[in-house]
Amino acid sequence: MTTTIDRYGEPINDDPPTAHDAERCSGWRGEDFDGRPIPCLLCRPHLAHTAKVYDGAGMIR
Numbered sequence: 001m002t003t004t005i006d007r008y009g010e011p012i013n014d015d016p017p018t019a020h021d022a023e024r025c026s027g028w029r030g031e032d033f034d035g036r037p038i039p040c041l042l043c044r045p046h047l048a049h050t051a052k053v054y055d056g057a058g059m060i061r
């Protein structure tokens with residue numbers, strides 16, 4: 001197996017983009033570090049834009 005390196009010298013994980021299996025895909029790809037579900041953007045392209053959630057920072061309590 002050859003390792004492809006991008007222009008920054010980082011190895012590229014070149015999984016074929018055709019690996020998506022619509023019948024097996026649940027629409028979610030696990031959770032991120034904060035425990036939020038990661039949507040499969042191939043199944044749920046409307047979730048491609050991260051929602052801007054006001055987290056209350058700067059709020060006067």
Ligand SMILES: [Zn+2]
Pocket residue numbers: 020021022025026027028040041042043044
């Ligand atoms: Zn999917």
